[in-house]
Amino acid sequence: xQHRSYSQIRKQLEEGQLTCVELIKNHLAVIxxxxxxxxxxxxxxxxxxxxxxxxDQKIKNHTAGKLAGLVVGIKDLLCYKDHPxxxxxxxxxxxxxxxxxxxxxxxxxxxxxxxxxxxxxxxxMGSSNENSAFAPVLNDLDNSRVSGGSSGGSxxxxxxxxxxxxxxxxxxxxVRQPAAFCGLVGLKPTYSRISRYGxxxxxxxxxxxxxxxxxxEDIALVLEVIAGADEMDSTVSRKEVPSYSTxxxxxxxxxxxxxxxxNIESDSLQEEIKSIFxxxxxxxxxxxxxxxxxxxxxxxxxxxxxxxxxxAEASSNLSRYDGVRFGYRSPHTKDLSSLYKKTRSEGFGKxxxxxxxxxxxxxxxxxxxxxxxxxxKVRRLIRDQMKKIFAHYDFILMPTTPTTAFKIGEHSSDPVxxxxxxxxxxxxxxxxxxxxxxxxxxxxxxxxxxLQLLADDFEECKLLKFSKxxxxxxxx
Numbered sequence: 033x034q035h036r037s038y039s040q041i042r043k044q045l046e047e048g049q050l051t052c053v054e055l056i057k058n059h060l061a062v063i064x065x066x067x068x069x070x071x072x073x074x075x076x077x078x079x080x081x082x083x084x085x086x087x088d089q090k091i092k093n094h095t096a097g098k099l100a101g102l103v104v105g106i107k108d109l110l111c112y113k114d115h116p117x118x119x120x121x122x123x124x125x126x127x128x129x130x131x132x133x134x135x136x137x138x139x140x141x142x143x144x145x146x147x148x149x150x151x152x153x154x155x156x157m158g159s160s161n162e163n164s165a166f167a168p169v170l171n172d173l174d175n176s177r178v179s180g181g182s183s184g185g186s187x188x189x190x191x192x193x194x195x196x197x198x199x200x201x202x203x204x205x206x207v208r209q210p211a212a213f214c215g216l217v218g219l220k221p222t223y224s225r226i227s228r229y230g231x232x233x234x235x236x237x238x239x240x241x242x243x244x245x246x247x248x249e250d251i252a253l254v255l256e257v258i259a260g261a262d263e264m265d266s267t268v269s270r271k272e273v274p275s276y277s278t279x280x281x282x283x284x285x286x287x288x289x290x291x292x293x294x295n296i297e298s299d300s301l302q303e304e305i306k307s308i309f310x311x312x313x314x315x316x317x318x319x320x321x322x323x324x325x326x327x328x329x330x331x332x333x334x335x336x337x338x339x340x341x342x343x344a345e346a347s348s349n350l351s352r353y354d355g356v357r358f359g360y361r362s363p364h365t366k367d368l369s370s371l372y373k374k375t376r377s378e379g380f381g382k383x384x385x386x387x388x389x390x391x392x393x394x395x396x397x398x399x400x401x402x403x404x405x406x407x408x409k410v411r412r413l414i415r416d417q418m419k420k421i422f423a424h425y426d427f428i429l430m431p432t433t434p435t436t437a438f439k440i441g442e443h444s445s446d447p448v449x450x451x452x453x454x455x456x457x458x459x460x461x462x463x464x465x466x467x468x469x470x471x472x473x474x475x476x477x478x479x480x481x482x483l484q485l486l487a488d489d490f491e492e493c494k495l496l497k498f499s500k501x502x503x504x505x506x507x508x
Contacts, residue, residue, distance in 0.1 A: 037246070037247040037249050037250055038099075038101075038102050038196060038197075038247070038249070038250045038253065039249060041055065041101060041102075041196070042100070042101060045088075045091055045100065045101045046091060051084070051088050052083075052084035052085075052087045052088045052091070052100070052101045052145065053081060053084045053085060053088060055084065055101060055103060056077075056080045056081050056084045056103065056145060056147065057081070059103050059147055059193070059194055059195055060075070060077050060080070060147070062192060062193045062194050063075055063147075063148070063189075063194045066172065066192050066194065068170065068175075069169060069170045069172055069175070069179075069188050069192060070151055070166070070167055070168065070169050070170060070185070071105075071150055071151060071169050071179075071184075071185040071186075071188040071189045071192065071194060072105065072148040072149065072150055072151065072185065072189065072194070073108055073116075073118070073120065073148075073149050073150065073151050073166055073185070074115065074116055074148050074149040075147065075148040076115070076146060076147060076148050076149075077147075080103075080145050080146070080147045080148075083145050083146075084101075084145055087100050087101060087143050087145065090143060096143050097141065097142035097143035097144075098142040098143075098253065098256075098257055099139060099142040099143055099144040099253070099254070099257060100142070100143035100144075101143070101145070102139075102143075102144040102145070102196055102197060102250075102254075103144075103145050103147050103195045103196045103197075104139055104144050104145065104146050104147065104195055104196070104197050104198065104199065104254075105146070105147055105148055105149075105150045105185075105186060105189045105190075105194065105195040105197075105198045105199075106136060106146060106148075106149060106150065106186075106198070106199045107149075107150050107152050107183050107185065107186045107198065107199060107200045107201055108120050108149050108150060108151065108152050108185070109152065109155070109156055109201050109231055109232045109234075110133045110135065110136055110199060110201075110230060110231055110232075110241070111129035111130075111131055111132060111133040111136065111230035111231075111232075112129055112132060112133070112136050112146060112149070113129050113130065113131050113132045114128060114129065115128065115129055115149065116128055116129075116149065117129045117149075117232065118165075119152075119154060119155045119156070119232050120151055120152045120153065120154050120155075120163075120164040120165055120166055121154045121155060121165050121379065121380065121381065121384070122165045122360055122378070122379050122380075122381075123353045123359050123360045123375070123376070123379030123380055124353070124358070124359040124360070125359055125360045125379075126359065126360075127358050127359050129230075131230065132230060133227075133229060133230020133231055133241075134226075134227035134229040134230055134258075134262045134264060134265065135199060135226055135227065135230070135231075135241050135258040136199070136230065137230075138257050138258045139199075139254070139257065139258065142257050147194070147195050148189075148195075150183075150185030150186045150189055150198060150200075151164050151166055151169050151184065151185030152164060152181070152182045152183055152184060152185055152186070152200075152201075152206075153181040153182035153184070153206075153383070154380070154381045154383065154384050155232065155234050155346070155350065155384055156182040156183075156201055156203050156206055156234040156239075157182065157234060157346070157383050157384055157387055158181040158182045158383055158450075159180070159181045159182070159205070159209060159450055159451070159453035159454055160178035160179075160180065160181045160184070160438070160440075160443070160450065160453070161178060161179045161180065161181040161182065161184025161185065161210070162178060162181070162440060162441070162444060163181070163182075163381055163382075163383040163384070165381055168184070168440055169184035169185045169188050170188070170440070171188065171191075171213060171214060171437050172188055172191045172192040172214070173191075173214070173215070173437075173478070173479060173480070174437070174477075174479065176439055176440060177213075177437040177438065177439055177440065177479070178213065178437055178438060178439070178440055179210055179213060179214060179437070180209045180210030180211070180212065180213035180214065180433075180437065181206060181209065181210060182200075182201070182203075182206040182210075183198070183200030183201060183202070183206045183207050183210050183218075183242070183244065184210050185198075186198035186199065186200040186207075186210070186244050187200070187210035187211055187213070187214040187216055187218070187244050188210075188214060190214070190216055190244050190245060190246060191214040191215065191216060196245065196246075196250065197243060197244065197245045197250050197251075197254055198243070198244045198245075199241060199242075199243060199244075199254075199258075200218070200241075200242050200243070200244055201231060201234075201239060201240065201241055201242060202218075202220035202239075202240045202241075202242040202461065203234050203235050203238045203239050203240070203342060203461060204238065204338055204342060204454050204457060204458040204461050205220075205432075205433075205454050205456075205457020205458060205460075205461070206242075207219065207220050207240075207242030207243070207244060207469075208220055208242075208432050208457050208460075208467060208468070208469035208482070208484055209432060209433055209453065209454070209457050209469075209482075210244070211244055211432070211469040211471075211482060212432035212433045212436075212469050212471075212480065212481070212482025212484075213433070213436065213437035213479075213480065213482075214437075214480065215471045215480030215482075216244050216245065216246060216469075216471065217244070217245055217246065217247065217248055217251055217468065217469070217470050217471070217499065217503075218242060218243070218244045218468065218469045218482075219242055219243050219251050219255065219466070219467075219468045219492070219495070219496070220240050220242045220460055220461070220466060220467050220468070221240055221241075221242065221255065221259065221466050221492055222240075222269070222464065222465060222466045222489050222490050222491075222492065223237075223238070223240055223461075223464035223465075224267055224268050224269040224464075225240075225255075225259050225268075225269060225271075225466070225490065225492065226240065226241045226255075226258055226259050226260075226268070227241075227258075227260075227261075227262035227264065227265040227268045228240075228241065228265055228267065228268070229262055229264035229265040229268075230264075233345075233349040234342070234345070234346055234349060234350075235341065235342035235343075235345035235346055235349070236267075236345055236349060237341070237345060238338070238341070238342055238345070238461045238462075240461070241258070243255060248280065248470075248496055248499050248500040248503060249277065249280065249500070251468075251496065252276035252277045252279075252280050252496045253276070253277040255276050255492060255496075256273060256274075256275060256276045256277050259273045260272075260273040269490070271490055274492075274493050276492065276493055276496055279493045279496075279497065280493070280496045280497045280500050282497070284494075284497050284498065284501065286319075286320050286321050286322070287321055287322075287426035287427060287494075287498060288321070288322045288324075288424065288425045288426050288427075289316060289321055289322065289323045289324070289425060289426065289427045289428070289429050290323075290324055290325075290326045290421055290424075290425040290427070290428050290429070291309075291313065291323065291324075291325055291326070291428065291429045291430065292325075292326060292327070292328045292331065292428070292430065293325045293326070293327055294327070294328060294331040295309075295430055295431060295456065296309065296310070296325075298434065298455070300434040300435075300452060300455060301431060301434050302434060302435045302436060302475065304436070304475040304476060304481065305431050305433075305434070305435070305436070305475070305481050306431075308472055308473040308481050308483070309429075309431055309483060311473075312429070312472055312483060312502075313429070315505075316429075319505075323429070324425075326421065328417065328421075329417075330410070330413060330414050330417055333410050333414065334414060334458055334459050334462055335451065335452070335454065335455060335458055336407075337407045337410045337411050337414065337462055338454070338458040338461065338462050339390070339451060340394050340403050340404065340407040341404070341407050341408065341411060341462075342387075342391075343387045343388075343390040343391035343394065344391040344394050344395050344404050344407075345391065346384075346387045346388060346391050347387075347388050347390075347391030347392045347395060348391070348395070350380075350384070350388055353375075353376070353379065353380075354371075354372055354375065354376070355371050355372065355374075355375030355376075355379070356371070359379070360375060360378070360379040361375055362374035362375040362378050362379070364378075383447070386447060394407075411462055414459075414462050414463055415462070415463045415464065418459075418463040418465060418486075419463075419488070422465075422487070422488035426487065426491075426494060426498075427485045427486060427487055427494075427495070427498065428485070428486040428487075429483065429484075429485055430456050430459070430483070430484050430485075430486065431456050431481075431482075431483060431484070432456060432457060432469040432482035432483060432484040433453060433455075433456065433457070433482060434452065434453065434455050434456065435453070436475045436477070436479035436480065436481060437479050437480075438453075456484070457484070459486065460484075460486050463486075464489070465486055465487065465488060465489055466486070466487050466489070466490070466491060466492050466495055467484050467485065467486045467487070467495075468484060468485050468495045468496070468499050469482040469483070469484045470482065470483060470484070470485070470499045470502060470503055471503075472502075472506075485498060485499060
């Protein structure tokens with residue numbers, strides 16, 4: 033079921049071999065059967081069936097939208113009107129969305145069916161989906177291992193066949209890293225390509241809505257529908273949205289690809305990933321692509337720059353959760369000051385508290401220039417350096433993660449070790465450029481290995497097209 037692309041499913045729907053109702057019932061059966069994976073926080077079963085009946089009628093009448101019968105799950109950071117939104121946090125207990133996120137609305141407008149709300153690291157802060165207030169999401173390939181974070185529920189739902197596509201979010205690798213751990217394709221588009229209206233903010237200058245699927249074609253089609261200008265988001269790009277779903281089939285030239293020597297030489301890179309990475313380079317060279325090693329002198333500054341700026345923005349964004357207006361309010365309070373303190377210390381998990389404290393520290397008067405201002409300058413230097421590379425190369429090839437999916441609890445006691453899981457993924461977020469993770473093999477234990485491609489601003493078309501070429505050449 034989960035390995036069919038949407039175009040194959042759509043063909044069956046139009047030929048009457050399948051109905052949307054049957055499709056939804058199949059997915060609901062899988063969700064029920066694999067409930068222990070903890071991928072969904074809410075399943076909208078009856079509602080999805082009612083919507084499927086409507087969409088089946090539209091297909092019969094030839095009035096169905098581009099995504100009729102596409103079954104989608106959404107990460108618990110995206111607003112879906114009259115449905116819960118919690119950011120997988122206790123602090124938003126009982127909160128119901130008042131409106132649809134623009135990306136969600138655009139899916140609905142094209143007759144996609146939303147099947148449920150997916151578990152994630154609290155407010156998107158984590159690399160393993162162990163920071164959810166609702167317990168971790170388990171990897172369907174090996175339940176003792178993490179699903180990746182923060183969009184772990186979104187990845188496992190696609191991996192296990194609970195839905196066809198998921199909308200996740202990617203602030204420092206939160207779509208690509210779980211895609212790598214679960215053997216999926218995960219796209220983080222250019223910052224501003226998709227409207228952030230209706231996305232609960234973690235770090236506003238990094239946050240992107242991303243897409244997880246088994247097939248590049250499905251990602252291309254969904255991106256085509258949800259990208260583009262939006263009057264509700266002043267930061268979104270007004271650039272025209274290409275027809276990604278048709279352009280991925282057009283002829284492509286032999287691209288020039290760079291990779292960083294520092295990545296190959298990194299001590300933290302698992303041997304099997306290094307081996308698959310070098311094999312991929314050799315394969316591309318034998319297919320007549322130009323693949324060259326280059327140095328990235330700012331490499332060691334990428335991760336610290338990300339964590340200084342992202343925590344600073346988190347400190348500012350999460351100050352709205354105070355127990356006064358919505359969500360959880362501590363019952364053990366005696367005045368306004370204790371209301372704030374107790375609500376936040378009881379409502380936020382440890383990792384979120386850690387990042388708020390870090391961010392508040394770097395924004396404090398004594399340290400603002402030493403950390404925050406300096407990190408902003410370094411971010412600009414990193415982006416400029418990346419742009420220079422793209423003046424000569426079409427793509428940068430990198431591992432998505434330093435290791436394959438690690439055991440649940442393996443890094444929980446050491447936050448720095450956990451942050452290093454983002455070593456290769458934060459680069460695209462710091463620079464604001466698009467990146468995609470694609471499955472490129474397995475380690476000795478049969479766990480998936482993901483490699484990622486980075487491209488210049490708004491070159492999603494090229495990324496999708498080249499990813500499809502690489503995946504089509506893989507032995508099946």
